[in-house]
Each structure stands twice: as structure tokens, then as C-alpha cells.
Amino acid sequence: MLDLTAVGGEQAITAVDDQGHQEELATTPVPFRVRHRIVMYPNCNWFAARFLDVENLGKRPLRLKGYFFYLLPAIGGSPQGDGAAGPPVPNYYARIGAAWKDEAAGGAYGAVAV
Secondary structure, eight states: OEEEEEEEOSSOOOOBOTTSOBOOOSSOOOOEEEEEEEEEOTTOSOEEEEEEEEEEOSSSOOOOOOOOOOOOOOGGGSSTTOEEOSSOOSSTTSTTOEEEEETTTTEEEEEOOO
């Protein structure tokens, strides 16, 4: 079991339309600290990740409307050759989950909500 802490919120992430363009910022970002728990099980090729808490590090109120696990591809050591695995949806973090594959490296990984 690993408890992980990270900081973020200095740079805003906005919604992306079907053409891949980000929306304009509607408000100023609020810095935060977030904690997750990762649990790995013997002889399994998967692990469980759980959101634990978020702490406001800014001066303005932090309004948390939701959260998601943001997976970036780097199978085989780099994102080159990695492509989305699964249905072709505009936002890969949609409720169905996120998955990446690299045919040349022979690997894949993804996330699903339970």
C-alpha cells in the first residue's frame, strides 16, 4: 500500500471540445494538495487507487465538483506510438474509463471506475 501526495491547481485544465480546443478560463485556478492511496496485490497485474482527500492551499474557496484519474501515456518509455484503447470518445477521461495501448511495445494500461 502506498499513500501518495501531490500538489496542483497552479494551471487550470478546462473542457476540451470535439476539435481538441480548450475552453476559455471561467475563473482563476486555486492551488491544492491531494492524497491518493494505491494498493497492489500479489500476483495481480492490476492495482486499486482511491482518492483520500483534498486540501485548499489558496486564498479563495475551492469548489470541488468532481475528480478523475488522469492517465498520460508512456508505454515503452515514451508516449510515441501510444494510442487510445477502447471506443473513440473525444474526452478519454469520460465515465467509461481511460486506456492506452502501444502495439509496438506490446503493452497497454487503463483505468475503470468501480
